[in-house]
Amino acid sequence: MSQTIKIKKGYNLNLAGKADKKVVDVGQPELFAIKPTDFLGINRPKLLVSEGDNVKAGTPLFFDRQTEEVLYTSPVSGEIVEIVRGDKRKILEIRILADKDIVSESFVKYSTSDIQQLETAKAKEILLKSGCWVNIIQRPYGIVADPEEAPKSIFISGFDTHPLAPSYDVLHQGEEPYLQAGIDVLKKFTSGKVHLSLNASEEIPKIFSKVSNVEIHKFNGPHPAGNVGTQIHFIDPINKGDVVWTIQPFGLIQIGKLFLDGKYDASKIIALAGSEVANPQYYKTYIGASVKKFLQDNLKQDHVRIVTGNVLTGERIKSDGFIGYYHNMVTVLPEGDQQKFLGWLLPPVGRPSLHRVASIWSFLNGSKPYAPNTNLNGEPRAFVQSGAFEKVVPIDILPTHLIKAIMAEDYDEMEALGIYEVIEEDLALCEFMDVSKHDVQAIIRQGLDLLKNS
Amino acid sequence: MKFLQNIIHSVKPNFEEGGKLHKYYYVFEAFETLAFQPETTTGHKGAHIRDANDTKRMMSMVIFAMVPCLLFGIYNAGYQHFIATGQEADLIPMLITGTILVLPIIVVSYGVGLGIEFTFATIRRHPVNEGFLVSGMLIPLIVPTTIPLWQVALATAFGVIIAKEVFGGTGMNIFNVALTTRAFLYFAYPSQISGEVWTYLGDKTTVDGYSGATPLAVAYEASSKGTQSVTAALSETNTVLQSDFYSFYNMFMGFIPGSIGETSTLMALIGAVILIITGVGSWKIIVSVFAGALAMGLGFNAVGVNEYMLIPAHYHLVMGGLAFGAVFMATDPVTASQTELGKWIYGFLIGVLTVIIRVVNPAYPEGIMLAILFMNVFAPLIDFYIVKANKTRRLSRVTV
Known part of the structure; x- marks a missing residue:
């Protein structure tokens, strides 16, 4: 120890x-889906199944042409009902209608x-x-x-x-x-x-x-x-x-x-949390479950954002969307698409902040937990502030300098400043607190992609 | 509220893609976001909630922190006028005189600066940054009351274009915009921004024996004559008005001639408290500027070859614009050092350089302006070595 x-x-x-x-x-959801986009580093997935095929839990669905040995398999047994594609026929979801009893x-x-x-x-x-x-x-x-x-x-x-x-x-x-x-x-x-x-x-x-x-x-x-x-x-x-x-x-x-x-068991427990959930609790299900059943009659209002994963790093899904492969929670937040009169000047009641200029008003909120919405709380601007990110990044890197090196696409500088030590989630708090409202995590991924493909 | 929102919504389509005023979208956006924080929400992936703070809140706090300096500056403009012309006056006439003097300068500074900002934002198709809201208030506070308005306009245009826009706009500039403006005035119109310019006289004449020289000018004068100590010279100046006109107390409070907002150390300190409590200004920089000036002052005391060097070190902190510069100029996050250790070094050297320029260089009575501009140039160098140290730590792990 x-x-x-x-x-x-x-x-x-x-x-x-x-x-x-x-x-x-609450009973198992009928639909499950594997989203190739959940796996970072996949470039060209090659499908091994087509619509109408029957699969078992652990049956390969696709692989990446770059690393053919790694198979991506089905979480449940059932029938492939739909392969959802996006722009340029990119595979977005492989939807599986699950059997009542899952066979591996x-x-x-x-x-x-x-x-x-x-x-x-x-x-x-x-x-x-x-x-x-x-x-x-x-x-x-x-x-x-x-x-x-x-x-x-x-x-x-x-x-x-x-x-x-x-x-x-x-x-x-x-x-x-x-x-x-x-x-x-x-x-x-x-x-x-x-x-x-x-x-x-x-x-x-x-x-x-x-x-x-x-x-x-x-x-x-x-x-x-x-x-x-x-x-x-x-x-x-x-x-x-x-x-x-x-x-x-x-x-x-x-x-x-x-x-x-001796079986492929994708069963997992997931948490449903967030201020807009009537009864935040845990559910037993499988990887890639549709969230529809868990959210039914369990939301306080309709105008919400459903996030698979946590609020700092998660991904937005629809109310009948699917839980991300690596996620163990779904968070529901109020959607924040409303204008706020003098929102930059008045005390930010109910909106958390890591900056004293705004958090000085936090006494108005008392000690009760915040229920923030998804508003950006400002407009994207040029980088101005310094010294703020450093307060939430415990590892010995210089976040602002690293971010600027990535924006400048300076490979040597990125390496020297320690980009290999981080992935998006490590700088998620920076994205939360940035007064210039940059998408810090997307920038980090952009830098990692540049280096990986160089 | 609803009414205003409706107006904005009804004109908005004109500025959007396809509207006939689309060219001016960012001008519209600047005004819209001033009234209403926009409805923009967070993206598809990443942080779905964002901090309540934004650049508008941050910048507005700097302006708020300047208000004590501004109000005192207005009062002092009137106060100096009446005292120099030997008239008795109450608070209200002083404030009225001060306002008449100061307000046009503010209007010109904002008008010219924001005009240029909007023009550049429109041409370059980027949002209007809030930075100039601060610069536009700083500029009036660091010029004399008697400055011709055309000079304010010209200098502001120079500052915004040459110090900021040519570097790519807010966040990219190397020099503090307001100080560049001031430096432009200083070097372009040297005879008109020194001497007896600090006090507005109007059509009146000064009372006999009045000198409009600032404490720094008096100190320099005394030192070059070398017949008496600086403190003695200070306390003898303007004795016709009141005994000990340039006392430490008066200089600290700011009842002395000087640029509009810089005279009062007390007001600058109130601003400093606001900036530090809200975390908007770096306390490290503010503290280290004062520390640097004090240290250098004490250093000169020890050397002591002329009268200026022998001036009590704490006098340096209340004379001239040191306090104002330390609180509002040195802390400009864009032009200051961006690393935490760097901020200590940057601030300390500003303090040191200010006192060196004051005492050693006879050409410039005030040192803070040049000290900050000088350190603006060196801030990237300081950061370079601190960043390099971070990289070296990372590299040194490899061999372990």
């Missing part, structure tokens, strides 16, 4: 609508001791074929891991500090053996360590209470302390040329189930 790492810079947004710690059954493709079962004996090459083959490989995210770039490259080390964040983040105790109840099996499998792939970071200021979720074969680190502090990017920086930072893997506990559990039970 190492020392607690204290994070001072950052901020916890106190938002309304945290999910009650109960899992509710069958894979070889291993006992705990078998897993110890298992060869890395064989494990890789099973992971790739089943679709579980997709859970492994590689840094730099935050893309699905390249099977050809061995990671320097593997990082797991054991807590989530995003606004309204779900509790890992609810998400992963009783799945300790699977988590351990997942860790044991992945440990084979690195000559380095597997790092697990836990929150020092709260009770350790039960799922991690007996975990072994990992190096445990403790972090204390506000968001983004729970971001794996922050943790990597303090544990074993990424330098140019390094490759590390990150994976969510859900991914490990899914891998564990694949090896211990």
